[in-house]
Amino acid sequence: MEPTADKPGKPSANAGTERFSFIGVTTSKSAIMRVFPAWAEHLGLGDVVVHGYDLPLHASPERYREVVEVLRSSPLELGGLVTTHKIDLFTACRDMFDYVDPYAELCGEVSCLSKRDGLFWAHAKDPISSGRALDEFVEAGYWGSSGAEALLFGAGGSNLAISLHLMTGRPPEDRPQRIVVVNRSPGRLESMRSVHQRLTTDVKVEYVHNADPRENDELLRQLPAGSLVVNGTGMGKDSPGSPITDDAIFPERALVWELNYRGELDFLHQAERQQKARGLAVEDGWRYFIHGWACVVEEVFDVAMTPQVVRDLSRLALVVRSG
Ligand SMILES: NC(=O)c1ccc[n+]([C@@H]2O[C@H](COP(=O)([O-])OP(=O)(O)OC[C@H]3O[C@@H](n4cnc5c(N)ncnc54)[C@H](OP(=O)(O)O)[C@@H]3O)[C@@H](O)[C@H]2O)c1
Incomplete structure (x- = not known):
């Protein structure tokens, strides 16, 4: 379950392995690239890697649509988290989602992409x-x-x-x-x-x-x-x-x-x-970091984030943070 990072639109380095994606600017520098494999193992998520998509600030609408199309159409793409590009990506890709949650509509942004019953969902999880x-x-x-x-x-x-x-x-x-x-x-x-x-x-x-x-x-x-x-x-x-x-x-x-x-x-x-x-x-902001990722993992993998699960994830993340 090694972290990977690709340019947008490039096929996966590990074809056949499911992916949890992270759309940001410099994703490989984020602690989640080291934390997620430990979380995936603990939660029994199976053969899934965290995969970074690095996009420049205020990328073109075409580039956002290109990345979102990969996430939407590939059965190996399970969903993921959007940072920095939350508003720009939502504006460029609004019509590509089958469901948009009320906070995403209210704030005009998306931070979580997920799939349910073949439908592609957009959520704003920050509130x-x-x-x-x-x-x-x-x-x-x-x-x-x-x-x-x-x-x-x-x-x-x-x-x-x-x-x-x-x-x-x-x-x-x-x-x-x-x-x-x-x-x-x-x-x-x-x-x-x-x-x-x-x-x-x-x-x-x-x-x-x-x-x-x-x-x-x-x-x-x-x-x-x-x-x-x-x-x-x-x-x-x-x-x-x-x-x-x-x-x-x-x-x-x-x-x-x-x-x-x-x-x-x-x-x-x-x-x-x-x-x-x-x-x-x-x-x-440490607990905010934990809850931010836990909320998205909860949605993408349909895992209940009980207080005990959040405590476990926090403990695992701390090990990585201080390691
Ligand atoms: N712990 C976590 O997991 C976590 C999660 C989310 C965010 N964060 C951190 O929280 C911070 C804010 O995130 P964000 O997404 O809200 O950032 P953001 O959208 O860039 O907002 C920052 C805002 O602060 C304003 N600002 C900057 N300097 C100011 C000053 N001296 N006085 C008043 N306003 C000032 C900016 O104003 P302008 O309009 O003039 O630019 C901008 O509106 C970031 O550093 C981010 O890394 C941490």
């Missing part, structure tokens, strides 16, 4: 996977009893998914009082607002166009105790720095979530420095 990760450190009933709010730095795909979970994932009495979303460019805020306008929810959202970390410090200062603060900007991994300054002060008992688990992680370290004094709960 579910980010919700599962969040629910691990935000206990049921938390929002109703705490009066806490949420401050999301970045209005990209991940924070959109997290906002959907916060606004609709729990019963109305267990949702934050208010969500503040900050983004560097206005376009992402407008896209997010247009998705939110299609929801039935009573959660109030404020959209802040800002890239000045001192202004973000001030937004942080205004939050009630216990609020959730998420770094979904990619700063500290995809780009240097943090959306806040070293002078920023987190609210007491804040829940602080850095979506990445590797890189400089400046924001995570800023929170860790205040963790004890201010009673913060600080999380990185």
